[in-house]
Amino acid sequence: MIRTAQLTKSFGERTLWQGVDLTLPSGRMLALVGPSGSGKTTLLNCLGLLEKPSSGDILHGEKSLTHLGAGGRRRFRKAHLGYLFQNYALMENATVRQNLDLARRDRERQAHALERVGLAGRGGEKVHRMSGGEQQRIALARLMVKQPSLVLADEPTGALDEGNGRMVIDTLRQMAHEGCTVVVATHKEDVRDGCDDAFDVHTQCLSVAV
Ligand SMILES: Nc1ncnc2c1ncn2[C@@H]1O[C@H](COP(=O)(O)OP(=O)(O)OP(=O)(O)O)[C@@H](O)[C@H]1O
Numbered sequence: 001m002i003r004t005a006q007l008t009k010s011f012g013e014r015t016l017w018q019g020v021d022l023t024l025p026s027g028r029m030l031a032l033v034g035p036s037g038s039g040k041t042t043l044l045n046c047l048g049l050l051e052k053p054s055s056g057d058i059l060h061g062e063k064s065l066t067h068l069g070a071g072g073r074r075r076f077r078k079a080h081l082g083y084l085f086q087n088y089a090l091m092e093n094a095t096v097r098q099n100l101d102l103a104r105r106d107r108e109r110q111a112h113a114l115e116r117v118g119l120a121g122r123g124g125e126k127v128h129r130m131s132g133g134e135q136q137r138i139a140l141a142r143l144m145v146k147q148p149s150l151v152l153a154d155e156p157t158g159a160l161d162e163g164n165g166r167m168v169i170d171t172l173r174q175m176a177h178e179g180c181t182v183v184v185a186t187h188k189e190d191v192r193d194g195c196d197d198a199f200d201v202h203t204q205c206l207s208v209a210v
Contacts, residue, residue: 001025002150007056009042016042017201029182031195034202040185041154043201048081048152049073082148084139084156090127096138097123103146113144132159140168153184157191169194
């Protein structure tokens with residue numbers, strides 16, 4: 001389980017959020033909501049150890065993650081974290097399969113994941129020839145192959161039509177069901193409604209579903 005303790009982030013004089021205490025239990029989906037510029041992506045980046053908070057801590061069990069060095073952060077990210085970010089972070093000149101190999105070289109899992117995201121049989125294609133929405137779905141397939149314990153998703157339905165958007169949320173829900181924690185930054189009401197809990201980074205109000 002990951003939790004934050006009095007987490008605060010400022011850029012210069014401007015404080016985005018302060019004293020954030022969040023518990024992220026496995027099996028649950030948390031939506032990060034709030035107006036544009038309120039700091040949803042920045043909070044995701046901090047949880048993903050891509051950016052440092054100004055103060056406070058992020059804890060995995062009793063272990064502080066904010067005090068890890070570069071090597072420790074890299075190992076933690078590799079072992080535990082999965083990202084579904086807007087730039088997809090795919091190797092564009094490689095094939096879909098080569099991208100999935102980076103997560104885990106398990107052809108059976110890969111085939112299942114590609115089928116789940118509607119890209120069955122496309123493993124040999126070069127990523128840069130595929131559409132934005134298809135690339136977003138490759139990133140989702142890569143997550144399914146990796147099976148991280150914490151998934152961080154930034155507007156994961158952004159480039160997708162309604163049906164594929166629903167498929168993404170259903171897949172994240174399935175991953176939560178299998179025991180991972182999912183955190184989703186979103187403006188979209190249907191995505192928020194698909195999550196269990198919601199944290200408004202602007203008002204710092206947490207709504208928990210019972
Ligand atoms: N490295 C940085 N230096 C200074 N300001 C930054 C930096 N990174 C982000 N910001 C500022 O922090 C604020 C929050 O940005 P962030 O992307 O986290 O918001 P957001 O809630 O995700 O917005 P949106 O919904 O529009 O994507 C913005 O005003 C942004 O300009």
